[in-house]
Amino acid sequence: MKLALVVPGGVDRSGEYRVIPVLLTLIEHLARNHEVHVFALRQEARPDRWSLAGATIHNIGDGWPRRRAIAAIRAEHRRAPFDAIQSIFSGSCSFVAVAAARWLRVPSLVHIAGGELVALHAIGYGGRRHWRSRVREAITLRMASAVTAASGPIIESLQALGIHGWRVPLGVDLSAWPPLPPRNRAPGPARLLHVASLNRVKDQTTLLRALAMLAQQGVNFHMEMVGVDTLDGEMQALASELKLETHISFLGFKTQRQLRPIMERADLLVMSSLHEAGPLVLLEAAIAGVPTVGTAVGHVAEWSPTAALAVPIGDTDALAQAVARVLSDESLRLRLAWAAQCRALVEDAEYTARAFDALYVRLALERRARSEWRGVSGEE
Structure with a gap:
C-alpha cells in the first residue's frame, strides 16, 4: 500500500534530535511493507524533502501549513494514488488528513497521541479548551474512517464523546531497545x-x-x-x-x-x-x-x-x-x-505495525465493498 502520515514534526533529518522516537519506530516498521510518505507540518521553517526511516519526509514549513499540506498530499496522490491517509496526533494533523482523504476519496485514520481530548484550563493545555477546537475535533473525528489511541483511558474518553476508538499502543522496537530481565536492587540509595x-x-x-x-x-x-x-x-x-x-x-x-x-x-x-x-x-x-x-x-x-x-x-x-x-x-x-x-x-512495535496493517486492510475492503455496491445499485 501507499500510505500518507500527517505529523506535526518529530522527524528531523538527523534522526536523533528534535524527533519523536516512537514515531520514527512506527514509520520504520510501516515502511518495511508499504510506501510511506510523511507530511510534517512544521519540522523546519522552509519546505523541503528528505528520506528517513525508510520513508519520504515532506516538510511543509511555515505559512498556511494546513492548506499547503493538503495540496502536497494531493500532488503526491497524482503521482501514484494513496491507499490511506493517517494522522498521528489530532488537531491540525487530523484536519489535514481527513480533509485530504475526503477530497481524494480514500480512507482516513486519526491516532490520538496527546492532549486532544482534554481541557486543563489551569495550565492552558488541551484540545478541548475552546469551543471552536471542540467543534472542529468533533467534526473531524466523526468524519475519519477510523480513530485509534494508545491506551484504555483515551478510548474511554472517545466513547464519552460518542466516538468508537481502536486501541493501538505505540510499542517499543525490541531490536533497538532489547529486553533486559528485572533484577534485584543493588546496595545503596x-x-x-x-x-x-x-x-x-x-x-x-x-x-x-x-x-x-x-x-x-x-x-x-x-x-x-x-x-x-x-x-x-x-x-x-x-x-x-x-x-x-x-x-x-x-x-x-x-x-x-x-x-x-x-x-x-x-x-x-x-x-x-x-x-x-x-x-x-x-x-x-x-x-x-x-x-x-x-x-x-x-x-x-x-x-x-x-x-x-x-x-x-x-x-x-x-x-x-x-x-x-x-x-x-x-x-x-x-x-x-x-x-x-x-x-x-x-505489545511491541511489531504488534503496533500489525494492528495498523489490519485497519488498513479493513478500510480498503470496506471501500471496495462500497464501490461495488454503487456499481450494482447504479449510484454515482
Missing part, C-alpha cells in the same frame, strides 16, 4: 528515574514535593530526571527550596542511545503527569526491567495494580506512599517489573 520534558503537563511540582516527603521520612534514594527544561530552571529552584539537591540530578535532554544506560541502572520509574496518552517511557522502562509508579493516566492507569501502581493525579501524599511502598517491598517491585515487561513485550 534506591535509584529513581523520571523521563519527561520539564513542563506543566508532566507536573514535576507534585513529583518534587513527593520526593521531599520521602527524604523527610528517611528514605534513601537518588532521582535522575531526564528531559528538556521548558520552565527556565523553575524545577531546579523548587528542588533547592525543598532541600533536595543531594537527592536529584537534572540531566537534561538525552537521545535514546544515551537514555538506555540510565534506564538500566534505575530501580523505579516515577511519573507525575496530569495527562498522558501513553506514555512510551513506561513501555521502555518495562522492556528494560524497570517498574513504574505514577499518576492514574494512560498506561499507568490501565496497568495498575498488577503491572504498575497508579495514584490519583496531583496527590503528593499518595505518590510518596506508593514509591515508599515499592522500595520497601522488593518482591512487589519485581512482580510489577515482570508483569510490566510481559505486557510491553506482547
